[in-house]
Amino acid sequence: MNNWLIEQLLRLNMSEALVKPEGFTREGYTDEETAAIAAFKAIAEELGLAVSEDAAGNVLARWEVDGGLTAAVATGSHLDTVPNGGAFDGAAGVICSLGAVKLLKEADYSPQRPIEVICFRSEESSRFGVSTLGSKAMSGLLDPAIGSLEDQNGITIEEAVKRQGYSWQDMVASKRRKEELKCFVELHIEQGLHIVQHHKNYGVVKAVACPIRLAVTITGKAGHTGTTPMDRRQDALVAAAPLISFVRETALQLNAAYDTALVATVSTLTAAPNSMNVIPQSVTAGIDIRSVDDDLKKKMADAIRNECKRIEEIFGVAIAIDVLVNNPSIALDEEMAQSLADAGNHEAYLPHRMDSGAGHDVMNMAQAWPSGLIFIPCKDGLSHHPDEYATPDDLKMGVELLARFLVEATQDGREG
Amino acid sequence: MNNWLIEQLLRLNMSEALVKPEGFTREGYTDEETAAIAAFKAIAEELGLAVSEDAAGNVLARWEVDGGLTAAVATGSHLDTVPNGGAFDGAAGVICSLGAVKLLKEADYSPQRPIEVICFRSEESSRFGVSTLGSKAMSGLLDPAIGSLEDQNGITIEEAVKRQGYSWQDMVASKRRKEELKCFVELHIEQGLHIVQHHKNYGVVKAVACPIRLAVTITGKAGHTGTTPMDRRQDALVAAAPLISFVRETALQLNAAYDTALVATVSTLTAAPNSMNVIPQSVTAGIDIRSVDDDLKKKMADAIRNECKRIEEIFGVAIAIDVLVNNPSIALDEEMAQSLADAGNHEAYLPHRMDSGAGHDVMNMAQAWPSGLIFIPCKDGLSHHPDEYATPDDLKMGVELLARFLVEATQDGREG
Secondary structure, eight states, X not given: OHHXXXXXXXXXXXXXXXXXXXXXOOOTTSHHHHHHHHHHHHHHHHTTOEEEEOTTOOEEEXXXXXXXXXXEEEEEEEXXXXXXXXXXXXXXXXXXXXXXXXXXXXXXXXXXXXXXXXEESOOOSTTTSOOOXXXXXXXXXXXXXXXXXXXXTXXXXXXXXXXXXXXXXXHHTXXXXXXXXXXXXXXXXXXXXXXXXXXXXXXXXXEEXXXXXXXXXXXXXXXXXXXXXXGGOOOHHHHHHHHHHHHHXXXXXXXXXXXXXXXXXXXXXXXXXXXXXXXXXXXXXXXXXXXSOHHHHXXXXXXXXXXXXXXXXXXXXXXXXXXXXXXXXXXXXXXXXXXXXXXXHHHTOOEEEEEESSOOTHHXXXXXXXXXXXXXXXXXXXXXXXXXXXXHHHHXXXXXXXXXXXXXXXXXXXXX | OHHHHHHHHHHHHTSSOSOOTTOBOOOTTSHHHHHHHHHHHHHHHHTTOEEEEOTTOXXXXXXXXXXXXXXXXXXXXXXXXXXXXXXXXXXXXXXXHHHHHHHHHHTTOOOSSOEEEEEESOOOSTTTSOOOHHHHHHHTOOOGGGGGOBOTTSOBHHHHHHHTTOOHHHHHTOOOOGGGEEEEEEEEEOSSSHHHHTTOSEEEEEEEOOOEEEEEEEEOOOOBTTTSOGGGOOOHHHHHHHHHHHHHHHHHXXXXXXXXXXXXXXXXXXXXXXXXXXXXXXXXXXXXXXXXXXXXXXXXXXXXXHHHHHHHHHHTOEEEEEEEEEOOOEEOOHHHHXXXXXXXXXXXXXXXXEEESSOOTHHHHTTTSOEEEEEEOOGGGXXXXXXXXXXXXXXXXXXXXXXXXXXXHHHSOOOO
16 A cells, blocks of 8 residues: 555656655646646546546545445545645645545445545645635635635636636536535644654544734835935835734744644735835735634734734834634534544554644535544644655555545445 | 926836826836837937947937047936836936037037937846946946846846847947046936935035945745744744844944944845745845945944844844945045036036935946036935926926036046
8 A cells, every 4th residue: 555655646746756855836726736636537547436527626536336325425635735835735635535445445345325535626825815715615615706816926716717627607606515425534744743742643633723814014115225314214124024023922922821822924925116226115914823712813813903003103104904814713523533533443543632723625624514634644743845744654544544434434324 | 498308308208297106117128128218319319419329238329529539528327217116217317418418509519529428228226136237337347247147037137138139248348448438427316305405406426325235045944834833933034024123223323323324224025935824934135235434334234144143043044145236335536526516606506515325327437437426306305216206497407517517528628
C-alpha cells in the first residue's frame, strides 16, 4: 500500500518529488488544479469507480451498489494548493480516500450502500479571499454575490469558473439533494503539532474554528519622499505598523487570559503606490482571526476596531474596515467522531480529540450531512509551505482508519 | 504667454485637464512617455527648433547659430511621471524651457551660441528603483550592470529601452562630449513649501540631496494562519512593523538634534506569499533616506542596521540589507546660482537660496558641466500626487527667469 500511495500522490501532484524547494502552486479554478483533477479521475477509474462531475467541477468517484441502500457514504478532500504550498494539504485526504477503496476492493468487501470519493474544487482562500468554493456549492452555502470577487490579476470567480468550463449560475444552483448522502468524512494533515505533543497517532476533530477576516484600508496622503518634512506627513504605512504589532500582542494576551486558543494574523499587506520616491498613500491589510470560541474572535475584532480609531487620531489617516468573512465555528457530528475514534481501536492507533484551527471542506458538508474529520500528523506541524510532509506510514494509517469507518458506515441498518 | 503655456502643457500631458483624480501615469521607457515626447518634438518644431535624439532617447531641440560659438547653453527637464503623479513634475521645466525660446524668438533675440532644450528620459525611480536614466547616460554616469534591473512586471531596463527602439549597449556608451555644452540649467516645481514659507518667489538651489536607498529583506517562516500557535511563529511582517516605526521615529529625532534636515521613508513594502491563510514568509521593504548632509544619511542607515540586528534576535527572522543607491549629495555651480539669482532682480522676482531634498537630472549634468537649478512654487508643496499644481503666473515667471539666464549665458565672451 505504501508504494501505491506515494506513486499516486506523485501523480496527483504531477511531480517526481513530494518536497520541492518552490513547493506546489495549484490554485483553485486554474489549469493546474484541473490537471491534478484529471489525474484523480484516472486513478479512480483504474480502481473501477464511476466518475462524474457536478456543476462546480467537484468530482464524484462512486463505488456503486446494485439493489442496496441509495444514500452514499462519502469521503474526500481537495487538490488545490496555496501558492508555493505543499504536496499533502488536500491531496493526502484525496489519496487516502482512494486508498481505502482500493483496500476494501482487494479484500472483496461488499458494501450495502454506495461509497463515494469526492474531490472538491478550490478549497484554499489564497486566490479569491474566499475558501471552500466547491463544498459550499455542494452544500448550498454559496453566496451568489461573491462571483464578482477578483484574484490579484483582476479575474473574477465567475470568469475563473467559466474558463475551466463551468457556469457560475449553474454552480450557485447546484446544491445537492440531502438524500444522496448518508454522511461525509474528511481526512487531512493536521497542520499543527497537537497530536504528537499529546503522544497520540491521529486526531479526531470535535469542532472547526471558522475565521473572522477583516480588510483594513488605511488612507493617508502621497507626497515626495525627498521634499516632504517628517512632521508634515500622513504616511499610511507608518500608520499600519502599530496595527501589525497590536494584532500579535493582543492575540498573545488573549491566549494568556483564556483557555481556548485564538490566533490572529496580518497575513496580507498591499501598499500603494509602492514606489521608492513616494510616501505611501494607502495600505490594505488582511487580518485572519480564528478560534473555536466565537466570542473570543469577536473580542479580537473589537479590539482591532478600537486600535484603528486610536491610529486614525495619532497619524491623521482615515481607516475603513471591511468584514470579508465572519462565520461561526462548526461543531462536527458527535456520533461520527465516536466511530472515527473507535476505528483506531481496531488498528491500535491512538486518537486525540481536538479542535481544528483551520477551515476544511467538511465544515460546509457538516451543515447538510452528519460529518467527521480526522487528522494525520505532518512533519514539524508545517503546512502551506514547501517543506510540508506526512510519512508514508501515517498515510497508510489514514487509509486503514477510513477503510474501517467505511465498513462500519456501509454495513449499518440505517435507512437511506 | 500664459495661455500658450497651459495649452502646450495639456499637449505634453495628452490631457484636457492638468489636475485629474487619477493623476498621470507615464513611467520611464513606456509608450506613454514616448507619446508625451512626441508632443514635445511637435511643439519644438513649431518653434523652429531642430530636433534630434541621442542613444538613450533623450531629445535635443536646438536653436542653431550660424558661425557663432559652438558650445550650447542647455535647459530642460523630463516628461515621465510616477504612477498617479501630477502634470507638473518634469513637464513644468520642459514647457518653461520651450517658453523661454518662444519669448526670445518673439523678441528677435540673436544668441551668439546655440540654445538647446533637452527632454530627458526616465527621470523617476518608480519603475526600476533607479532614477535619471537619460541624464546619467548623457553625463557618462550609467552603470552598465543596472540593465538587468526589473520593473514589477519582470521587464528589465535593457528590455524596456529596446521596446522603445533603443539599444542598451549604445545607451551605455552614449556619453556626450564635454565641448558640446557650455552649461545646463533645469527648472522644476519645488515639491515643498520653503519658497512660500520664506516669502520669496522662486528658489535657487545650492545643493541636491542624493539618497541612500536600502532594500531590507526579512525572512521568517510561512505556516498556516489557523493552526500555528502565536508563540511558535516567525512572522516576517510582524518583524517588519517595528522597523517601519523606527525609521520614522529616528528621522524625527535626527531633525530635532541637527540643523540640516533629513527625511527617511519606508516607501515600498512587499509581503510574500501575501495570502490570507498563510503567515508572511518574507517581506522586502524599500527605504529612502535623504539629506544634503551625507554624514547624517550615514547615521540614519547605520541606525537601521543596528535596529535590524535587534529585530533578528527578538523575532527569530533573518534580515539582509542591500544598498540600492548611495550617492553623495551634489553641490551646484556657485557662479550659475548667482546668475540665476540675478535673473530675478531684472524681473523683480525674489530668489530664495535653498537645498533640494529631491534628486533631479541636473545632479548628473552637474558632474560634467556647470549646472544650475531653479524651483517654482507648487500648491501646498504637493508632488507625486494627482493634486500637484503650479499656477500659470509661476510658470510664466519661470519662462522669464530662464529667458533672462539664456540671454546672459549666450552673450558672454567665454570660449566654447
